[in-house]
Amino acid sequence: MVYGLRKIRAHQSWDPKFFKNINFLDIFSYWKIHMEYVATWLMHSNEFRSLPNHEKLAIFKTVWAIWRRFERYAMSAEIFGKRCYEEKIIVHSDDSASKFGELYVDYSLVSDKGFEKIRSVLGGRLIKYFDIIVKPYLELNLTETEVTYILCQIVCNYAGRRLQGQIQAAGERFLEEISDNLHSYYKNLREKFENYALRLAKMMQIVNQMLNIQLKSKNNMDVAMLFDMFNIIFTDPDFFRVQ
Template structure:
């Protein structure tokens, strides 16, 4: 049987209750790179090795004539000292999987890579039903991951580290621009394959959040269905700006995936979904796409948000949209989480950025979040009208997945 030290994944057997991470002192979640560690420290070590960051880190304590203490009590730990401590306790670069597929799935797929069942059922009037049971099952499997009960203090300490880890993980998979394929046209079936992979990525991002794990199974799935598509677009625009800079705004260059680029003349072939002319369907969504470039890409280009700020915006957006849609327990949690996110960002600005006057920047960050929420509602209305007038000739067994 394979040793737990031979993989960068979580050990199959959970550590005894109360065992702490050797690096920072939080609850250990298994063996990572041969050492009992929490998810955040394991992800930090893997990112450091894969992206070659160890040579770029500088000791924060040395520049401030202070001694660094790597501990969960310090929300913004010195990265060089944290990395050195990982090595000291036995984490080794040899165990890092450089070509790990972050969205590997055991679900049986069609030749085109989709987990959507190709079988359709007649609904009358030339309409068909697309069975998405396999995809829903895969998403639920990820979202229902078991985790220990987390007390309030531990949850608060984990929150910022997890946010930063999740945001920085998004950068790992991106190819350089020279290695990416420029697309002019894509069949809608292929677009769904791409979106399915990104759905799984969002599910994996969400389940790492201590607050999200406090929801029950049905609440997690409803939350996921509500936010995943808006989350995906937000993240893709931010990644496009990292890769292409001003070109993302000036010529609408967009990272559709980590391997594919589109520009403003890109179009999707919707013929499998509708009998309407393709240019009519393209035009129906073009206005919202242009608004995203204007109201999201431009401000992000000016702000150049850090990974912490990006995680803050994604989290605020997700909880606010889900809270308004789901109401009840979720809206109550969203208010608490929003306050905690603001407190954590305040600490980040004071300790990491050494910036006390950040009110204007915070207003600009929230302006971006509010623009995304507004565009989410507009796009939702467009899809509702399309459904009302039966623009599309198919229905999905999980219609809410594509409501945004």
């Protein structure tokens, strides 16, 4: 799984260009690329590959957004360090970034609610991730292996809670395996990680906070608003011809 993440991140620019104005179609194009990245990463798991195709698809559809959310904030912290937290910088794609307070998104093609309305609904949750992800990332100076472990925990726990059944059982087996892997990783680097129990507790705090936000918001207005936008995108055959 570490290799899979490394392979995906090989495309990332370490000097992304900043923008202040963007339309939702461009945001959505970033999402599409990361959907492919998530699918590629998931296929590095033996447990995932062994599932029937319809269950693979169900997991992917459930977890791609929360996977992207953690990975992008973590990548932002890796690239910009303390600046990321202090200036609220988020990396959107392999070559672009913005400052949270300076970004304007044109939603006019998918919603008549306007930027300020959508920002008031979505923005509060998005800015919380700087405290939930970026701040502890910088304090712990998380390694690539630890980032991967957190991603695995988020994906398996979220998919298991939402989908249950065989998917939950497969996720539990996978988490048991990677927990053993992480223990071995820490033992091999015991001089660097003397008190890794505390690190692990803080890492799991990130996982639990991510899950709590995602599960609580599942039926809230912010998700309903996004569904309205996606309904336009996926039901209008001419939508992508606008540009």
